[in-house]
Each structure stands twice: as structure tokens, then as C-alpha cells.
Amino acid sequence: MSQANHNILIADAKTHTAITEEQAQFFRENGFLIIRNLLENKELQVLQDEMQTLLDRGMSGVEGDNDYQYGKGTKSGGKVLKRIEYVVDKSVPTRALLAHPFVLNSVEKLQGNNFIPTWDSMVIKMPNEGIIVPWHRDAERPVGCADDRPIFNVDFYLDSADIKSCLWVIPGSNLWTIEASKERCSREGFETSDAIPVPLEAGDAILHDITVVHGSPSGDGNALRRTIYFEFRPGEIELEFGPHNREYLSLKQQVLLECIETRKAASYIGNEKPYEYKPSGELSISGTIKPNTFRYPHEEYWIGQ
Template sequence: MSQQKIHIPEADALLQDEITSEQAQFFLENGFLVIRNVVVGEELRLLQEQTMKAVEIGMAGSDDEDYMYRVRKNGERKYWRTEYIIDKQEANKALLAHPFILRSVAKIQGINFIPTWDSLVVKIPNQAASVPWHRDALVPEGCTDPRPIFNVDFYLDEADLKSCLWVIPGSNHWAAEVAEERCALPGFDVSDAVPVPMNPGDVIFHNIQLLHGSPEGDGNALRRTVYYEFRPGEIEAEFGPHTLEYLSLKQHMLVDCIEKRKEAAYTSGETPYDYQPKGAFAIGTKQVPKTYRYTHTEYWRA
């Protein structure tokens, strides 16, 4: 089938301090945005080196609940994902504090943003399981706040047409029943979709309501992607799904990660992000995190 034709503007972290208003508008309308050259040099090398340890554990098979698996068409169970990656890798702590990303998140969500999910998603060589068309989550029922909830996808490896993400531009605005009908189509239909090839160090912003997925791998190379989700604090405070305690804990964790990034040798000359949420989200006295793994289930609202 023929694929959708769309001009996809790109940001470049080597040339910009944050995304432009035009790039932000493209993201709001289409549900995704590509940003090139976000992670480079020694930081990229360390992320590749450290996340490989999680990949090796996952591929060897693990009973740890943070390691997740999918089943291929032939029935084989293959490693797919590791949750709470910030807790497991030092380089991922500093990555959460990347100033270009945080400035861009604040531009879209406002200064009271909260970091929520963090995961490593992997397509293992030659045997990647498919990820069918889906939405990551729904906007909370009753929420009329127009600001998007979205993931920041850091690519640590090349993603070509054998391993890249496919997206349906604008599907973040579709009604639930329309999205469900599209996801129910057989096979991995790309007639209304576009592929998003990526280079190591590039980033995709994608709205949690954007329809996206990827077909089963056959001859694909290793592809590692770190996912950090961000939500406007006002939406989280009013609708959840997390408790107010969770929001505060994650704010202090972010502040701690910003300090860790300042100490990293590869960030010399970088202007750190100054996280100064206001009003009910003001931080006050800094607290050292007791952990970097605040499990969602422990902080769900009743």
C-alpha cells in the first residue's frame, strides 16, 4: 500500500537551545516531532555501554518483574522492555536532566511538568517482536486541559525501515472509537502512516494518544530506545493516576538528576536546566531521593 506523504520538520539540538514555536505547533497538530543530535559523544557512548547490561540480562531471560517480554508470531518469547531504567543506570539519571529536552518540555507543558514513566524498549537483533498499532494511554476522563502528555524517546542505535517506529500523523486528535477501529485492522497496515527513521542520539517526542507501532523484526539490528514520559503537574494533580505524594517525590528526583548531570564530565560548558515549578508545585527544601524506583502501583490513586 502507498504511504502517507507529509513534510516532517526536524529540530536540531546542536543548532538550537530548545524547540521553536513552529516545531512545537507541528508537534501539537501531528502528535510527534523529530529532534536530531540530542545525545552525542561520551554521553551517547556511556548510555550505549550501560544499557547493554540491561539488554544482556533481558536476552538471557529474567524473572525480575522489571524485565518484560513479547511473543513473536512463531510463539517464541523474546525480550522487549526494562522498566525503571533510571534506577538501573547512572547515565540515565543524567539523561533525565538534559537541558534541551527539559526546556522543550516546559515550552509545551509549562514549568510545572512532572517526569513520570521511564523505560528502556529494545528490538533485539533479527528477532524483534512486533508492537501493534496502539495508544500509550488515554487522557484522563473529564480533562479539558489542552496541553499534551507525551513521551520523549531517546534513540541509542540506528532505526531503519526494519526497526523504526511508524506513526499516524494527527491520530492523537481522533475519537476513541475511531482509534480503536484503526487498531483493529488486520496485519500492520501502513497506508495512512509514515516511518520515522532515526540515528543514534536522536529523539522523538510522541503524544501518548498518537497511534504508533512497529512490525515484527526480520534481519533487524539491535535498537535501544529510552522512554521518559512527562505530564503537566496540573493534570496529574487533578486527575492522577498518581497520588500527590508521587508528584513531589518525582520532582525531588528530577532535581537530584539535574545535580548529577552538572557533575558529569561530558556536560562541561552546558547550561543546566533550572527547574523552578511555581504555586502548589513549588519544591521548597530539596530532599535527597531515597530511591530512583518509585513504582507506579504503590502510588496509584484509589
């Protein structure tokens, strides 16, 4: 599907408290959805400052900490920071961000009330050194899973992303077979005839399904782009198929509850109705326990699939 004949629906966080059903259906069919105006100016500024502190630490060169990941710079060929893992553990404002009510209301609409926050990270394209992200799927859905609720990321843009640094997606590729996505991702170069660019402004976000084929070309004069990623998964799918064990789900539920309280207390948050997390059934919560940490390494709770 070419850019010319693809009609894009866009959600606006200023006018609604969650994505609409029409927008939800667009997301299910296409694997992505743009959200404008998600972050108010004060919250955006706080997050920009916080993430710059982490970025500065990473740029100085962090040894022996795999949370800070590096790649080969496009122009310099040198070691360039490209990703920081577990940002919710490293930044209080990022915890408040995880509890954004528009986001959580929208996640519940798509996944149900038993959703679990799983991954959290920041991906970076350094100025003039934008490292190529080849065409890929983030992951595949569990084999044998008949539950068609989407597993997806919410990508918060702290900086504007123009054609030199933005994400490119192939609409509808979330519905492809594994074989079809592998064939497309195996092609040489960063060919875009069936893809569309997704330029965004600072404060915007995009939902993207883990199975939508996406990527971004190497930068050529690109500006700084910092993007915070949160992944969410339906708890029922996690319970049956993994990849995390039951203990992990309980721990991350407590993290989410604490993040909701953190957002309520944040002085820079405007007038909004806090999200109420009310999981049910096997994933219901009998009480709250203040987390000892906000960093639960995936490998320590991994069961696969």
C-alpha cells in the same frame, strides 16, 4: 494522510536550546516531532555501554523481577527480552539523561514549568527477533480534562532505526476521538497506507504524544534497537485527574532535581547550561531532599484516571 503529502518539521538540538514555537505547534497538530543530534558522542557511548549491561542481564533470563519483560521472538519463537522498566533507578547515566537541558526546556515549552517525569523504561528490538508492536495509543487523556497541554514521551534512540525496526506513526491521530483510534487499531495486520515511518540515527530522539496512534512491524533481519523512554505530564493535570497521587508528584520532583545535579557532575557532558526546575503554585518546592530511591512503583501511588 499519506507519506507523500506530509511535510515533516525536524528539530536540531545542535542549533537550538529547545524546540521552536513552530516545531511545538507541529507537535501539537501531529502528535510527534523528530529531534536530531540530541546526544553528543561521549554521552551516547556511555548510555550504549550502560544499557548493554542491562540488556545482557535481561538476556541471561531474569526470574522473579517484573522490571524485565519478555515476548515471543519473531524468528525463534523463544523467550526474547523486549522491555526493562525503571531504568533511571538502574543506571546513573540514565539519571543524567533525564536532565538533558534541550529536552527539559522543550518539555517546559509544551507543558509549563510544573511538569512531572512519570514513566522511564527501555524498549528493545533484539536482532532478527523484532517483536511486533501493534497499532496503539499509549493511553487516553483523562476524561473531562479541558486542559489541552500534551502528555508525551521522549524516545532516545541508542541505535539507528531503519525501515525494518523504526517507529511508524499516523500524523494527526492524537486529535482523533477514542472511537476512531480504537477502530483504526482494531484492523488486522500492520497496514501503513495512512502512516509514515520515522527512521532515526543513534543519538536522535522523537517526541510522541500518548494519544498518537503508532507501532512497529515485526523484524525481518532487523538490527538491535534500544530506545529509552521518558514520559512527562503537566503537574496540574496530574493533581486534578491522576493517575498518580500527590505524594508521587513530590517524590518525582525530588528525583528530577537530583538528576539535574547528577548531570552537572557527569564528566562526559560538554559545555551546556543546566536546566533550572522552578515549579510554582501548588507544586512549588520549599527545599530539596535527596531521594532514597529512584524507583517509585506506579501501583503504590495509583489513584486511577
